[in-house]
Amino acid sequence: MPRKALYSLLILFVLGTGTGQAAEHYVIDTEGMHAFITFRIKHLGFSWLHGRFNRFSGDFDYDAINPANNRVRVTIDVASIDTNHAERDKHLRSKRFFDVRKFPRATFVSTAWEDLGNGRARLKGKFTLRGITKDIVIDVRQLGAGKDPWGGYRRGFEGTTTLHLSDYKMKEGHILGPMAENIEIWLSIEGVRQ
Amino acid sequence: MQLRNDRTRYGLIAILLHWTMALLVIGLLFLGITMVDLEYTHPWYRKAPDLHRSLGVITGLLLLFRFGWRLANPLPERFGKPWERQAALWVHRLFYVLMAAVVVSGYLITTADGQPVPVFGWFEIPAAVQGFDNQEDAAGLAHAWLAYALIALTGLHALAALKHHFIDRDPTLLRMLGRDWPPSSSANTHHVTEE
Numbered sequence: 001m002p003r004k005a006l007y008s009l010l011i012l013f014v015l016g017t018g019t020g021q022a023a024e025h026y027v028i029d030t031e032g033m034h035a036f037i038t039f040r041i042k043h044l045g046f047s048w049l050h051g052r053f054n055r056f057s058g059d060f061d062y063d064a065i066n067p068a069n070n071r072v073r074v075t076i077d078v079a080s081i082d083t084n085h086a087e088r089d090k091h092l093r094s095k096r097f098f099d100v101r102k103f104p105r106a107t108f109v110s111t112a113w114e115d116l117g118n119g120r121a122r123l124k125g126k127f128t129l130r131g132i133t134k135d136i137v138i139d140v141r142q143l144g145a146g147k148d149p150w151g152g153y154r155r156g157f158e159g160t161t162t163l164h165l166s167d168y169k170m171k172e173g174h175i176l177g178p179m180a181e182n183i184e185i186w187l188s189i190e191g192v193r194q
Numbered sequence: 195m196q197l198r199n200d201r202t203r204y205g206l207i208a209i210l211l212h213w214t215m216a217l218l219v220i221g222l223l224f225l226g227i228t229m230v231d232l233e234y235t236h237p238w239y240r241k242a243p244d245l246h247r248s249l250g251v252i253t254g255l256l257l258l259f260r261f262g263w264r265l266a267n268p269l270p271e272r273f274g275k276p277w278e279r280q281a282a283l284w285v286h287r288l289f290y291v292l293m294a295a296v297v298v299s300g301y302l303i304t305t306a307d308g309q310p311v312p313v314f315g316w317f318e319i320p321a322a323v324q325g326f327d328n329q330e331d332a333a334g335l336a337h338a339w340l341a342y343a344l345i346a347l348t349g350l351h352a353l354a355a356l357k358h359h360f361i362d363r364d365p366t367l368l369r370m371l372g373r374d375w376p377p378s379s380s381a382n383t384h385h386v387t388e389e
Contacts, residue, residue, distance in 0.1 A: 079328060079331075082307075084307060085307060085309065086303060086304065086305070086306035086307040086309065086329070086330035087243070087303060087304060087330065089307075089330060090303065090306075090330040090331055090334055093328075093331060172234070175233065175234040175235065176234065
């Protein structure tokens with residue numbers, strides 16, 4: 001029957017697009033600022049210096065059934081570095097360190113999501129800073145997901161990784177001393193489902 | 195020596211302000227240029243900016259007082275052709291504007307995140323304007339270029355003073371050095387009016 005055939009086609013189509021949309025698309029909530037990119041680095045080996053990047057944007061795809069489809073993209077405005085000390089931030093933005101006029105953006109583009117179960121994963125990707133791209137691995141833990149009180153649907157993760165200062169060839173990176181080689185990154189990312 | 199200006203002479207207060215601030219302006223420029231290139235491990239890496247900020251605030255406070263002093267005192271007459279006298283007046287006014295702008299822009303760098311400016315540990319100037327996007331960078335750029343303009347104007351001012359002294363042979367420079375003027379025994383210039 002042509003009508004039956006039409007229905008089956010329709011059902012196939014709906015199912016088809018359904019499975020195609022199993023990966024949910026999220027935009028990182030930088031508007032309501034429920035996302036943080038923070039770092040800490042040792043000061044002379046005596047203490048931790050904390051900082052963060054105040055402006056960035058990004059989105060991710062999340063596929064609960066097939067996590068290999070998960071993807072993350074983040075772009076950071078490097079000039080938004082904030083260590084709660086204007087003179088130091090100015091110094092860090094200069095040619096001696098981040099050289100933000102020449103390299104205004106840092107980016108992260110994921111290449112693989114290795115699901116470890118229990119909401120944990122190893123997120124691999126390419127991180128570009130000062131025009132230098134490095135393969136990095138972020139240890140990810142899903143914190144939660146669900147409906148928010150305002151009619152939306154949110155999903156949030158935290159992530160940690162360690163970067164190496166010398167990788168990014170900052171002109172005066174070495175003056176901070178060997179204690180400052182490791183930069184610990186801590187991310188909290190909340191996405192709003194689109 | 196008199197403390198206040200009159201129509202022909204600068205008083206002691208104006209002379210002291212002039213030379214103190216000349217030293218401060220030139221000293222702060224060299225300190226500023228030097229300190230930004232100090233190595234992280236240099237003993238002066240922290241001392242030099244501390245000194246620069248403190249002296250900068252002192253300069254700003256002196257400038258406020260000097261501006262008031264100028265308004266409250268007679269302006270001694272200037273020497274030279276009419277356009278030279280006019281130019282001198284505007285150079286002096288521009289000094290006030292530039293000095294104020296350099297002080298304010300420097301203050302805006304340090305206080306951009308809301309931190310106060312400490313002055314030799316004696317007192318602090320709190321932040322007033324903060325939080326503009328990358329305020330410290332814009333203020334830093336302005337601070338540097340205004341300081342270069344100020345030092346260029348200082349050069350012009352010094353050259354003009356030397357020209358008055360060696361070419362025009364008038365007492366412009368000497369009276370700022372505190373030389374008694376007009377000398378009681380001579381009246382060889384028609385610019386001088388008897389009191």
